[in-house]
Amino acid sequence: MILKLLIKEILHRKLNSVLSLLAIITAVTLFVSFFTMSEASKRETIRLTRDMGFNLRIIPKETDMNQFWLTGYSDLTMPEEYVDKFFLYENFSYAHLTATLHKKVTWRNREVILTGISPEIEPSGIEKTSMIFSIEPGTVYIGFEIANSFGITTGDELDIFNKSFTVARILSETGSSDDIRIYTSLIDVQEMVGKRGEINEIKALNCLCLTSDEINPIEILRNQLNEVLPDAKVIINQTIAVARERQRMMVEKYIVFILTFVVIVCAIWIAALAIINTRERQRETGILRAVGYRIGKIAVLFLGKALLLGLVGGIFGYFIGTGLASLIGPEIFKITANTIKPVYSLLIWSVIVAPVFTAFSTLIPASLAVTRDPALILMEE
Amino acid sequence: MVQLDSVTKVYQKKHSSVTALNEFDLQVKKGEFVVVKGPSGSGKTTLLLAIGGMLRPTSGIVTVNGNDIYDLSEKKRAKFRAENIGFVFQLFHLLPYLNVYENILLPDGVAANRAGLTEVKEILDRLRLTDRAYHKPGELSVGERQRTAIARALLNGPDILLADEPTGNLDSENAAQVMDYFAGFHNNGGTVIVVTHGNEAEQYADRTIYLNNQLL
Numbered sequence: 042m043i044l045k046l047l048i049k050e051i052l053h054r055k056l057n058s059v060l061s062l063l064a065i066i067t068a069v070t071l072f073v074s075f076f077t078m079s080e081a082s083k084r085e086t087i088r089l090t091r092d093m094g095f096n097l098r099i100i101p102k103e104t105d106m107n108q109f110w111l112t113g114y115s116d117l118t119m120p121e122e123y124v125d126k127f128f129l130y131e132n133f134s135y136a137h138l139t140a141t142l143h144k145k146v147t148w149r150n151r152e153v154i155l156t157g158i159s160p161e162i163e164p165s166g167i168e169k170t171s172m173i174f175s176i177e178p179g180t181v182y183i184g185f186e187i188a189n190s191f192g193i194t195t196g197d198e199l200d201i202f203n204k205s206f207t208v209a210r211i212l213s214e215t216g217s218s219d220d221i222r223i224y225t226s227l228i229d230v231q232e233m234v235g236k237r238g239e240i241n242e243i244k245a246l247n248c249l250c251l252t253s254d255e256i257n258p259i260e261i262l263r264n265q266l267n268e269v270l271p272d273a274k275v276i277i278n279q280t281i282a283v284a285r286e287r288q289r290m291m292v293e294k295y296i297v298f299i300l301t302f303v304v305i306v307c308a309i310w311i312a313a314l315a316i317i318n319t320r321e322r323q324r325e326t327g328i329l330r331a332v333g334y335r336i337g338k339i340a341v342l343f344l345g346k347a348l349l350l351g352l353v354g355g356i357f358g359y360f361i362g363t364g365l366a367s368l369i370g371p372e373i374f375k376i377t378a379n380t381i382k383p384v385y386s387l388l389i390w391s392v393i394v395a396p397v398f399t400a401f402s403t404l405i406p407a408s409l410a411v412t413r414d415p416a417l418i419l420m421e422e
Numbered sequence: 423m424v425q426l427d428s429v430t431k432v433y434q435k436k437h438s439s440v441t442a443l444n445e446f447d448l449q450v451k452k453g454e455f456v457v458v459k460g461p462s463g464s465g466k467t468t469l470l471l472a473i474g475g476m477l478r479p480t481s482g483i484v485t486v487n488g489n490d491i492y493d494l495s496e497k498k499r500a501k502f503r504a505e506n507i508g509f510v511f512q513l514f515h516l517l518p519y520l521n522v523y524e525n526i527l528l529p530d531g532v533a534a535n536r537a538g539l540t541e542v543k544e545i546l547d548r549l550r551l552t553d554r555a556y557h558k559p560g561e562l563s564v565g566e567r568q569r570t571a572i573a574r575a576l577l578n579g580p581d582i583l584l585a586d587e588p589t590g591n592l593d594s595e596n597a598a599q600v601m602d603y604f605a606g607f608h609n610n611g612g613t614v615i616v617v618t619h620g621n622e623a624e625q626y627a628d629r630t631i632y633l634n635n636q637l638l
């Protein structure tokens with residue numbers, strides 16, 4: 042009987058019911074589409090982070106890290122063939138790959154760093170940007186500080202460790218140890234310091250992972266590299282990735298804030314509609330009391346309506362939200378579009394939370410209506 | 423039997439109070455037909471609602487069929503109302519989303535003495551509502567609406583029929599018919615307490631009581 046009354050009332054006051062339903066559907070739709078897409082958003086950010094690139098430095102395994110960070114390069118060396126091994130490793134791409142050999146030497150009674158740079162290995166398909174110079178054998182680039190103190194200019198002929206070089210470029214001031222560096226080709230440095238076929242670092246810039254879709258691809262990359270180059274240590278510069286992840290989290294917080302706001306608005310909306318509805322139904326409460334319905338049953342009538350609308354709204358909201366997510370999601374998250382899949386557990390949540398939420402929004406107006414003296418209502422004309 | 427002992431009802435407003443009933447005593451025997459008259463604001467509606475267990479008096483005792491009805495729990499009082507009392511109001515008071523048939527059956531949802539299908543048919547027939555049974559109140563004439571309200575009040579065979587100006591919105595012909603139904607209910611042993619301004623109940627009344635608004 043109560044259920045019949047309930048449904049008849051809903052159908053009778055169509056506008057009120059439809060508007061309430063709309064409020065519920067709006068709230069549920071937003072939630073469902075947000076949560077459905079948030080997984081894709083997470084993955085997309087990881088991919089984008091990856092696409093921003095990270096920098097790899099590969100150094101000999103036994104390097105004393107304290108020394109490394111103090112001087113900026115490893116004391117130890119590793120075979121130059123490591124570059125080829127690394128090159129054959131295909132699980133990710135990079136914009137620049139160079140091998141270097143550094144050595145602190147005394148030149149013209151000054152301590153300078155001699156840096157040999159291998160020709161760049163340019164993987165096909167990646168556009169070249171000149172971040173690291175590739176230096177012709179027989180030429181040198183001179184750091185700002187050295188050039189300044191010795192009055193060296195471009196085109197000068199220099200004698201370094203009994204080899205003669207042409208100054209190809211004077212580097213501008215960097216404010217770092219680069220200012221006391223002499224750059225030349227790897228092969229020249231190897232000869233000068235007597236370390237033929239040896240390097241102490243491989244640098245890969247702007248690396249992108251190509252395969253792994255995992256949450257932490259960098260960790261996986263590190264493990265894989267350790268397998269390929271067992272005698273090397275991999276240092277990954279992740280600062281950009283971390284910043285991206287922070288940004289994503291910030292955006293997510295922002296969306297959660299908006300969602301909360303939307304939910305509050307929907308709650309007020311539902312409550313307002315419930316107030317209008319219960320006002321219309323005060324007379325009804327009086328009639329039902331007069332024919333012998335008790336307060337509890339009448340409350341069931343009001344809250345039952347809320348629960349029913351919540352249930353229907355929750356189901357519709359779930360499907361609309363899921364539909365919206367799979368429709369719009371791929372537009373937003375182009376790379377990870379295939380991770381946007383219906384989240385079925387959200388259906389259960391929608392079906393439970395929406396009715397409870399609606400019932401709560403209706404609770405106050407309904408209880409006011411139900412507990413008002415029915416006699417007084419019947420006397421009002 | 424209905425008995426009121428020193429019943430007072432004061433409507434408390436923020437800045438004023440209205441005494442609608444003042445130490446009112448009344449006894450209505452089973453099977454009596456009582457007409458209540460009095461000027462507007464004299465407390466007639468208040469009296470009926472108090473008897474019907476809808477309005478708790480400020481003081482005094484209301485006894486219906488031996489029960490101090492305001493001593494019953496809300497639940498029991500509702501049940502008591504469903505099974506013993508039929509209400510008819512001036513403004514019909516039907517649920518707009520239920521048709522005539524469903525409106526009439528409304529008390530059936532809560533009363534123990536459920537009416538059978540034959541009883542519903544009979545009462546629809548008696549009140550000439552049979553061909554209106556599936557119409558909603560909005561589609562009914564004023565007289566039909568009041569007949570629906572009466573049918574609902576009578577369906578579960580209450581002992582007492584309380585009517586508040588049931589003919590107030592009806593023309594004389596419809597009014598006379600309404601009183602006919604009340605008389606029929608009375609002839610079968612029912613107690614009737616009806617508030618009315620008109621004279622159409624006069625001929626059936628065992629007794630007429632007058633309320634004066636002696637506001638304090």
Ligand SMILES: Nc1ncnc2c1ncn2[C@@H]1O[C@H](COP(=O)(O)OP(=O)(O)OP(=O)(O)O)[C@@H](O)[C@H]1O
Binds near residue numbers: 433463
């Ligand atoms: N809810 C209320 N709050 C305050 N005063 C009320 C309330 N209901 C009724 N009254 C007052 O109580 C008095 C009695 O009201 P009641 O409705 O019982 O009179 P009545 O005899 O039925 O009048 P009428 O013939 O106009 O229907 C009136 O003065 C009325 O103003």
Ligand SMILES: [Mg+2]
Binds near residue numbers: 466467468586
């Ligand atoms: Mg009145």
